[in-house]
Amino acid sequence: MSDGRALARAYLEQQRLLGTDAVMVPAPGDSNVPLSAAPGASPGRTPDPTAAVSPTPGASPGRTPDPTGAVSPTPGASPGTTKLDAGLSFDPPAQDLFSSDPVQRATTLAAIADLVAACTKCRLCEGRTNTVPGEGAEHARLVVVGEGPGKTEDETGRPFVGKAGELLTKILSAIGLAREQVFICNIVKCRPPENRTPQYDEIAHCVPYLFRQIELIGPSVILAMGNTAAQTLLNTKQSLGALRNKVHRFRGVPVIVTYHPAALLRNPNWKKPTWDDVRIAHRLLDG
Numbered sequence: 001m002s003d004g005r006a007l008a009r010a011y012l013e014q015q016r017l018l019g020t021d022a023v024m025v026p027a028p029g030d031s032n033v034p035l036s037a038a039p040g041a042s043p044g045r046t047p048d049p050t051a052a053v054s055p056t057p058g059a060s061p062g063r064t065p066d067p068t069g070a071v072s073p074t075p076g077a078s079p080g081t082t083k084l085d086a087g088l089s090f091d092p093p094a095q096d097l098f099s100s101d102p103v104q105r106a107t108t109l110a111a112i113a114d115l116v117a118a119c120t121k122c123r124l125c126e127g128r129t130n131t132v133p134g135e136g137a138e139h140a141r142l143v144v145v146g147e148g149p150g151k152t153e154d155e156t157g158r159p160f161v162g163k164a165g166e167l168l169t170k171i172l173s174a175i176g177l178a179r180e181q182v183f184i185c186n187i188v189k190c191r192p193p194e195n196r197t198p199q200y201d202e203i204a205h206c207v208p209y210l211f212r213q214i215e216l217i218g219p220s221v222i223l224a225m226g227n228t229a230a231q232t233l234l235n236t237k238q239s240l241g242a243l244r245n246k247v248h249r250f251r252g253v254p255v256i257v258t259y260h261p262a263a264l265l266r267n268p269n270w271k272k273p274t275w276d277d278v279r280i281a282h283r284l285l286d287g
């Protein structure tokens, strides 16, 4: 970037995406829109979800379909302005060098998968066919976290397969990421009976595996898909609706909250907001 205006725009864009301030930033190429602070914005203010992604005045109405079935701005047209506030921050203790806990002492994802395969810490071990520890790149920049394995995942030992998995693969592809470039996993590593929501004690027993996986991978962004993933990673009871449109942090790593792909299959109206969330995660990766 050669001029001060471009540098200022890049800086403000980064601050906004990191959730350190609430600012309105014109999109690249939107030279008619001045840089300005969001009117009345202040850190910690609850944003109006309906105003979080709004069209830039004068922007082209032309839009093209996105792979999830929602719509996205036409290439070259202004995607509009985005306003995000800083969200929650959860910072559970990291690895203790002197710990005798085998999870804390595991130094590779494969070692964690081995521990998961032998785990009987909660009742979910009783009905499983396979454990589903997660899969993907050892040092992925993006970690995707869902709730727990379903029927197909239990049968195959792989996360996010079946129809919801196919939709996730399309969503990732739309932001230029192959599944293999991402680490995909769940809050619990064994299938809950009848796909019920994991219970509190099951999550408490299982989540150290996930926390250690994230610690070893060291991602740039975490995408929490669904209530269980979001509430566990952020240690909150807040609803998914309240958690969207903010940049949260898990041990300092930005966390974006969105709908679970299985929920999108039940309610296609959530595809558009999910696409908005995933684009924010993508822009954080690029930041």
Ligand code: SF4
Binding pocket: 116, 119, 120, 121, 122, 123, 124, 125, 131, 188, 189, 190, 202, 205, 206
């Ligand atoms: S769900 Fe997690 S804690 Fe429970 S048995 Fe499976 S691996 Fe162990």
